[in-house]
Amino acid sequence: MSLPPLPAQPDSVPWPTRTWPTGDLPPALKRARFEALTAEAFDAPISDRLGKTHALLLVQGGRIVFERYGEGFVPEDTQPSWSKAKSITHALVGLLVGDGRLDIHAPAAVPEWRSEGDPRAAITLDHLLRMSSGLKFVEDYVPGHVSDVIEMLFNTGKDDVAAYAARQPPAHPPGTFWSYASGTTNIVARLAGDAADGDIAGFMQTRLFGPLGMTSPIPKFDAAGTFIGSSYCFCTPRDFARFGLLYLRDGVWEGRRLLPEGWVDYARTPTPQPPGTTEGAYGAHWWLGVGGPGSFSANGYAGQYTVLVPDLDLILVRNGDTPLENKDDLKAWVGQVIDTFR
Template identity: 70%
Template sequence: MSQLSELPAQPAGVPWPTGEWTTGPLRVRDAAGLSALIEEAFAAPDTERLGETHALVIVQGGRLVLERYNDGYGPDQTYPSWSKAKSITHALTGLLVDDGRLDIHAPADVPEWRTEPGDPRAAITLDQLLRMSSGLAFVEDYVPGHVSDVIEMLFGAGKADVAHYAASRPLAHPPGTFWSYASGTTNIVARCAARALGVDAAGFEAFMRERLFEPIGMRSAIPKFDAAGTFIGSSFCFATARDFARFGLLYLRGGRWDERQILPRDWVDYARTQTPQPAEREGDYGAHWWLNLAGPGSFSANGYEGQYTVAVPDLDLVLVRHGKTPLAKKDAVKAWIADVADSFR
């Protein structure tokens, strides 16, 4: 843990945004550079380099310092999480670990892996699932017409029971030896969480709201469940951009909110500790959070088509971006986010 950057505390005198956000002045080193980046993103409904940018929220020192929306979008609109929901699933798992209901280093509670004696999948742990190192075969491809387990799981034969679809995949590698980003693993984790609580979809949503959303004022959140009652934690939790910023601030503050420790501090550190198996093609990865997108020590919830919630400890900054960016422009949006953060350095 000594290699992790220090997480900043909420500045004295700055109210926690459980209700309304406190606004404040923008403290930026390169104001002209930041202004140019924002104008580039919002210059048109669909820009050549970044695609569509729908919303941008920047929180600095616990205050809302910048907010911008494109035509047809606004602060009261809920935006898709896509894979940002994976980081919400991480938070929910951490609550249950803190309650003593889950042990991430024990074999995961997955019935499909215990029907046949000697099934090697039965050794897979929640830690390996959270670190995308389970070894399960899963094709994460969003191009229509391509072989894609994620499309089949979310919109095809697997949509009625997303966790069962993912858990039915065979091993491609021994557990814990190979990193491979797979939305299916998150839905297995989400079902494990509900099984640990012994609740159905309504009970799990009540848990989400009571233990996570309500305490931080994330009241716009709309989680989606499949027909089997599993939270589709890989992909579907809608919320306003301001509420995604609240979620980012919770992690930037080490899981603390006002006078409460919502998430264990070591759980936030676990999220931002790099996975041993390298994510060579994608970037650095922790446990259901991406690492170093906006500079060393930053960590982020990244979603399909350019949804981002980025925590930047050295700047005490949370950056939320929503839009609709084609896959071919994904790297350009990542570079844009890094440049926005750099304008504060």
Template identity: 65%
Template sequence: MGHPPPMTLLPLPAQAADVPFPTTAWPQGDLPAGLDRTRFDALMGKGFADFGETHAVVIVQGGRLIHERYGPEHGPDKTCMSWSKAKSITQALAGILVGDGKLDIHAPADVPEWKTPGDPRGALTLDLLLRMSSGLEFSEVYLPDQPSDTIAMLWGPGKDDVAHYAADKPLAHAPGTFFSYSSGTTNIVARTLSRAIDAYGPDFEAFMRARLFEPLGMTSPVPKFDAAGTFIGSSFCFTTARDFARFGLLYLRDGVWDGRRILPQGWVDYARTPTFQQPDCEDGPYGAHWWLGLGGPGSFSANGHEGQFTVVVPDLDLVFVRHGRTPMELRDGLKAWVGEMVDLFR
């Protein structure tokens, strides 16, 4: 079934000619003159008071840093947990290799566990994996008192080879017919990237830095690898809030940074084109390793456990970053707060 037909996507704004890219330092700006400052201050206060711990909020508009606020023991130089925001970084790395001609997202993915003749998983494509539509069995649960493939993969029997743990799972649904968000799926993708360039552990990290982080001036990322040398792209790429804003700006600028194309033409549109989801899906709309709609129509975001967000908002030329540690029971309220904050700029 795949993903739906292409829809009309909001245009991605270009960087103003008089605003430098923040490769070395963020150009500074002010909150918009027409912004309701009373409402803004009240909502920002709520954001730091009502959702457990809020560690950082960074707002970029027009390519300029217009507001940032940090919680206790946090600041511009403090790295924050990525959790699943790392999935969107994995998507960017996949795009780079697609641009290099090293990957074809519509060809069967290079997964050793699926090579046995007749194995139906052997037909699964990278596109299906990036859209969380492979049909593979995986229990994405974060509570230690419930059966959880996520916990077993990251901290239990699967931790030394996260991709093998996930790839060893059977099909639970026909591919392309069922959306199921899965950290295991991303780790299969991450290993596929390593196999495409025969680079693991430090060698793959060098690729990440040379092709993605360093061109953007992202100096803080700390990616984590398992014992097999696979980037744990589902969950672990710690970075400062400012560097996550740089990453968001790359997507807001259609994968181009200071005149250099980092991501291939169309890759950002691919990330934000909706994936087929079953009618009763409660997770919210999804693209290709990016979530959709958190900051209003046309927005897309990298989301992580406990309330990590990088929200890209094309119609406002805005990137909104939030990091913290929010309990699951407050998650929906936090997401609504992010939407309210973004709406203040409309």
């Protein structure tokens, strides 16, 4: 399939490695509609449709053109990533692939799958990144329901999240069935840590956060030393936007390629999904289409978003606390905000 081109950094706009350049909202903005949507998010402490919005940041053409925070929040506050961390994990894998330390098409080196005749031995890193490993995993955040993600993050699996996920039995042959699963990402994160010689914390700082000027990230690790890449990398909205800009600029930063050529396109190439899937289109550890055709995004529980819109050269970062039952309303609102720029 044909992917929309990714915009280059304008020659006149400095990279935000130290400080974000700022600009104005575009003259063609549907201003009345934009102001109504932002008022819905911020004018009351809690919106009936959106819950609480803690931050909204919009970057266009490499410049911050809008930034607003909810009551009690300031730009320096770190915000939860929840599953936006999955896309950070994708970047770490890309760096290791570029180093020649990981091969996404080779069987994943997972110790739990090495027994003779284990069908999971056929699972590749590509299957894992595309949420198509075939492993059984219940991704349910409702207390009292059967939930592997809650068991993994908060109960018996919390000390070794990757081991908990890797022990799950196969439900489908690898590559035949898409099913979103946080456990999958934690297996990937352990593989990345192993490939980084056991120092994934140092690796992410020197190879990803440092070069981008991201000074706020607080990644969380379990007792086994695995980055909990499914769920935990707190950042300021401005740093979430820096990470988004790396992907919107095709993995290039300050004229230097950080991510391997083609890695961003890999992230935004659709993964086959079962008919009737309601969660939305998916690539490789990035969601697709939230901001219109060609957009891709890092999405997190309770309404965390970093949405990249190539045709508008636009990044939207939203952090907040939206009830689960309102997630579709929030997704629609994000799309509506982006549409005011069209």
